[in-house]
Amino acid sequence: MDGPGVIAPPHAKIRVEGVVKTYAADRAVARTTALQDVSLHLGEGELVCLLGPSGCGKSTVLNLIAGFERPEFGAVTVDGRPVERPGPDRAVVFQQPQLFPWLNVLDNVTFGPRMAGVPAARYREDAARYLRLVGLTGFERHAPYELSGGMRQRVALARAWIANPAVLLMDEPFAALDAQTRLTMQELLLDLRRATGTTILFVTHDIDEALFLADRVLVMTARPGRIKAEVAVPRAAVRDFDSLFDDPAMAQRRHDLVALVREEARKAAPQPHPETP
Numbered sequence: 001m002d003g004p005g006v007i008a009p010p011h012a013k014i015r016v017e018g019v020v021k022t023y024a025a026d027r028a029v030a031r032t033t034a035l036q037d038v039s040l041h042l043g044e045g046e047l048v049c050l051l052g053p054s055g056c057g058k059s060t061v062l063n064l065i066a067g068f069e070r071p072e073f074g075a076v077t078v079d080g081r082p083v084e085r086p087g088p089d090r091a092v093v094f095q096q097p098q099l100f101p102w103l104n105v106l107d108n109v110t111f112g113p114r115m116a117g118v119p120a121a122r123y124r125e126d127a128a129r130y131l132r133l134v135g136l137t138g139f140e141r142h143a144p145y146e147l148s149g150g151m152r153q154r155v156a157l158a159r160a161w162i163a164n165p166a167v168l169l170m171d172e173p174f175a176a177l178d179a180q181t182r183l184t185m186q187e188l189l190l191d192l193r194r195a196t197g198t199t200i201l202f203v204t205h206d207i208d209e210a211l212f213l214a215d216r217v218l219v220m221t222a223r224p225g226r227i228k229a230e231v232a233v234p235r236a237a238v239r240d241f242d243s244l245f246d247d248p249a250m251a252q253r254r255h256d257l258v259a260l261v262r263e264e265a266r267k268a269a270p271q272p273h274p275e276t277p
């Protein structure tokens with residue numbers, strides 16, 4: 001286990017440097033500090049998982065990179081350019097797939113290129129390819145309500161990928177799925193990522209998921225969030241999920257991550273009132 005790598009290498013794809021983010025709390029004078037001096041980076045093509053207790057600021061980090069939020073202090077850059085607003089270079093996949101209910105699967109998947117005025121001849125093949133990769137060939141004309149939760153999330157994944165984003169930001173995308181579908185989606189993500197080399201930031205609460213997917217796992221402290229630790233995962237040690245922890249070094253990483261996350265979760269848990277028996 002290494003200390004958090006706060007110094008970004010010059011070639012970093014994504015840089016978050018010294019970021020502070022506060023929110024106005026409802027009716028309160030003091031603001032809530034969500035992030036306190038957060039620095040992290042992602043190299044080109046890297047898949048980094050962000051772990052930490054509920055409310056520590058994981059989604060806030062993702063939203064800053066997506067351009068949905070702006071920091072009070074510090075800098076967020078993608079390819080060396082400050083992030084000022086959402087952009088087509090950064091696709092976001094949320095826990096609940098945000099599909100257009102009135103559009104069928106194909107129209108949902110091709111929404112981005114159609115809005116960008118890309119001629120159908122140029123995106124048709126890509127749409128067929130991504131629908132095949134996510135196992136939805138034959139469902140092109142189905143409406144979202146006719147799909148299972150896992151199928152809807154696969155549509156969201158195909159829609160994110162067809163835009164060929166430089167960066168994919170995923171906020172607990174598989175948390176609502178059953179265990180078997182989740183594993184299928186994780187394997188699919190690894191396949192797509194191998195095929196495209198997309199840089200991915202993946203927020204999760206699930207330590208096993210992080211170790212299965214990531215090149216590096218970053219652990220955040222309880223709120224106000226900072227980067228507490230960084231754990232590198234040699235991809236050669238990861239073949240399939242079932243044998244992931246046969247490797248004693250991986251089992252040790254899991255043990256370390258459980259301890260780190262537990263420690264922070266305890267800090268984040270509401271403290272009992274002193275007078276409570």
Ligand SMILES: Nc1ncnc2c1ncn2[C@@H]1O[C@H](COP(=O)(O)OP(=O)(O)OP(=O)(O)O)[C@@H](O)[C@H]1O
Pocket residue numbers: 023024025032033034052053054055056057058059060061223
């Ligand atoms: N739009 C907002 N307005 C006010 N406070 C916010 C807003 N967004 C986030 N916060 C606060 O910032 C802190 C961090 O929230 P964030 O959603 O980033 O945490 P998280 O680690 O993603 O949590 P979880 O794992 O539960 O999804 C929390 O205290 C939250 O209440």
